[in-house]
Amino acid sequence: MSDSQSVKAHVHHHHDGPKEFVAAVEHASEERGLRLTPLRKEVLELIAAAGKPVKAYDLLDHLRERHGNAAPPTVYRALDFLLEHGFIHKLESINAFVSCHHPAEAHQVPFLICDVCSSAQEVCDERVADLIEAQAKAFGFRPQAQTLEVHGICKDCRKA
Template sequence: MSDSTSGKTHVHHHHEGPAAFVAAVEHASEERGLRLTPLRKEVLELIAAAGKPVKAYDLLDQLRERHGNAAPPTVYRALDFLLENGFIHKLESINAFVSCHHPAEAHQVPFLICDICSSAQEVCDERVAELIEAQAKAFGFRPQAQTLEVHGVCKQCRKA
């Protein structure tokens, strides 16, 4: 992790892999007294292994390949649990899901989404959330959810 001079911007490089992420979620679930059922864990593993945003119906297709009888409501219930507990993020603009880089802590983060390869980079900079909160407060607005998605072209696609 490298910090900016303000100490608030964090650029995280996650080389641990999907298994380490799933283990971190299992640990966070135990600490919070949450039940990570086998299906919830399997959906989480599929999202972590994807390495980029994945759509619910792609998850359903993968589950059907493994089990044959997976239904949309079961996938959506698992996704709801994972979202509600901060283990994954939903990218609204592309209707897809990504694993959260910090499953043990509740936070709102912006994402940089590549319109060519569909990669999504979580931007860990608490100043963005603080600025939005301050602006909302100035307008007398109380935010309940925050999603900031910036679309463009990633470094790898720009090189290609």
């Protein structure tokens, strides 16, 4: 067996429930001196409860059900805060947001996105990010953001 075959990727299967996730974000916010306002927390709770990637306008619809007068900039400001501090990820290819269940870590991770059920699996393997960083450096390129999204069909949908 080669070295590359013997090293296994560390995959996070997000088993934490939405309440535990929000509590972890609250704790991380306190530790970093960040202000998790009630609206930011509510947007975070909606993303966590969705269980799959959710679009900004779906979040806005939920907020309007509760508050009536929520406007798009309100949602986008909350999303910007959550993204900036690594509490959520944006899946660029489907323009949707998903929670990050290890909010205390700053990281770039690839996602496996199912084109059938829209689930997204975060793959935490530092080798992927390190390889991209090394290749960028070899070309004299300084990356500012990194998004790797792989589309396909998940195991559950393949069985169906």
